[in-house]
Amino acid sequence: MKKDAIDELFKNLEGSFDIHETANGHQKRFLTKLQNKTTKEEPKNKTWWKPLSIAASIAVLLAVSSLFLKTTPTYAELASVSPEMKETQSFFTSTISEELQTLKSFNTTETKELVDDALYQLSILEEEYESLKIDLTESGNDKRVIYAMINNFQNRIELLQQVIETIEEIKTLKNYKDETTL
Template identity: 70%
Template sequence: MKKDAIDKLFGDLEGSFDVHETPTGHQKRFLDRLNEVEKPSEKKRGWWKPLSIAASIAVLIAIGSTSLKTIPSEKDLASVSPEMMQTQSFFTTTITEELQKLKKITAPETQQLVNDALKQMDILEKEYKILKTDLAVSGNDKRVIYAMISNFQNRINLLQQVVEKIEEIKTLKAYRNEITL
């Protein structure tokens, strides 16, 4: 059955096959053109290899020189003492809870207040990262530790004030709605 289908296919295509002879010298001309295309790429390869090696060496030198610089690592309050670890844990837990309360509030009249509070939190977080580096450089200087604790307290106070202000706005809005009814 398959043989019949193949015979039929060739029978239908008979006369449409390219059966002409190639012109004399065709193969030689083809090989000459092929060789012409290969020659320019060999010239490129000659300067490309040393250039890539030089670039690799330059990158390795740059990476090596930056890694040799002594960059102080960051230290948290938790690295100072076990008491400070508890203090940091308390502050981070409280801040997380207050942030969750703040993010749950989606009233349009308080949205600007929430956005401003989140911007302030970003600023305080950046300041804390600087303090972490300062703590590593200073070797557990008490002034830096106090500044870190103060930063945590400022964040908590900010979040609490914003949540209280939003609650006041909600209460005022509910009161106004009751009066108008």
């Protein structure tokens, strides 16, 4: 039954088949056209966006990194004036550091207010010193600014020493009071 249907189909289509030979070189022309389509390069007007996008992304990265890596301008220190001033600054900073450690060792519940107030006063003096560093840079090592910087160091040391003496007096008075109550 299936064979009859196929035979009948071929009988019906018998004059409609294309039985002519293709022209000479048809297959060759077909293959070259096929090859040209597969190896066709991208149009030149589309290749400019790749380098441009790379450049744009580099620009964005530089802009973002500059926001995060902003450097603060450097200002002249007392040590930049001369070797003697470098020694002076070194002496003052080490003395302040020692006095500050001594003050922090006295930080108890009884002396907390004194210590906190001293640290606050010290921060004010440090802010003034930062302002003096700017003035020193702008003035070109003016002697008045140098003296003001030295005076600032001395004020910080005096402040720390006064608070330490006051705390020691409080301790001795407390010890004396405790001895008399026994």
